[in-house]
Amino acid sequence: MNRHFTDARYYFRRGFEHLYAGIDEETAPFRRDLMERMGREAEPEEEEEITLETRRERVEYGARRAATRSREAAGKVRRRVRRTSQ
Structure with missing residues (x-):
């Protein structure tokens, strides 16, 4: 039974990470526009x-x-x- 909870937790976490990445990607243009209108510079994306x-x-x-x-x-x-x- 514990294995099932472990699997469920793994897939829940993974699904949440994908949801967060999708929302972040979809809202990026709006955040950029908002930052420009507020007179702030958008945070530069760091490439490692x-x-x-x-x-x-x-x-x-x-x-x-x-x-x-x-x-x-x-x-x-x-x-x-x-x-x-x-």
Whole structure:
């Protein structure tokens, strides 16, 4: 049962993120016009410059995360096998 709640929470969060991104994208022109009329500059969109070192760090992080998740999955399988063999 807990797995179902976990899945539901994941999909709810993901749906909310998509909803937020969609609203943000749709209202961007209106916000820009409003900022111009108020005499303020629109916030510049920052483009992140990704260096080779940053990419390397991200790959290493992903590899560590994958290794950790695979060890956790293997542990769960071992526990299940022990429970069923008893």
